[in-house]
Amino acid sequence: MILFQLFYEFMKTGLFAVGGGMATLPFLYSMSERFGWFTSSDVADMLAVSESTPGPIGVNMATYVGFTLKGIPGAVIATAGLVLPSLVVICIVSYFLRAFRDNKYVNSVFYTLRPVSTGLIAAAGVSVIMTCMVDLAAFRGSHLFTDLIDLKALALAAVLVVLMNFVKPLKKLHPVVFIAFSAIVGILFGFAG
Numbered sequence: 001m002i003l004f005q006l007f008y009e010f011m012k013t014g015l016f017a018v019g020g021g022m023a024t025l026p027f028l029y030s031m032s033e034r035f036g037w038f039t040s041s042d043v044a045d046m047l048a049v050s051e052s053t054p055g056p057i058g059v060n061m062a063t064y065v066g067f068t069l070k071g072i073p074g075a076v077i078a079t080a081g082l083v084l085p086s087l088v089v090i091c092i093v094s095y096f097l098r099a100f101r102d103n104k105y106v107n108s109v110f111y112t113l114r115p116v117s118t119g120l121i122a123a124a125g126v127s128v129i130m131t132c133m134v135d136l137a138a139f140r141g142s143h144l145f146t147d148l149i150d151l152k153a154l155a156l157a158a159v160l161v162v163l164m165n166f167v168k169p170l171k172k173l174h175p176v177v178f179i180a181f182s183a184i185v186g187i188l189f190g191f192a193g
Helices: 002-016 021-035 040-052 057-100 104-133 136-142 151-166 175-189
Strands: none
Touching: 002 021, 002 057, 021 040, 021 057, 021 104, 040 057, 040 104, 040 175, 104 151, 151 175
């Protein structure tokens, strides 16, 4: 039964998560709340693993969840559920695309999907920031700003932004270098939850 549920939930995610892998995060948070298959902090871990492994983020996260719940069959079923809607839609669109390539209504729909995709990705970014940098429970107990914001995580984020955007020799480095740097700093300074 759980394999069917995995397939169904990831099929819905694949159908409605327009904008790539980061757009799947709100759906994962929803699954976390509804089914308890994983926690919100597990989603941040999934994102870190998915970002650092080859392949699309959404597919990697579906595979990760499926494998965690039901091993290899779960990984295959969750991944198949996620990619099936895209496969079907791509086949249908490619069949009709030639006829509607210059249709103003079709162009309007694709133009409208851009901000929707941006909104989903922004919501995912806010969720990741809230999970990694904000601790509301500690703040409610102490009412201290230092308990609300994880200052170490904020400092690491600030350093990465400066290094990636303002230090010219580093701007040309591959993102894997920054991922590895962040992993090493996370291990050394105890960022793991």
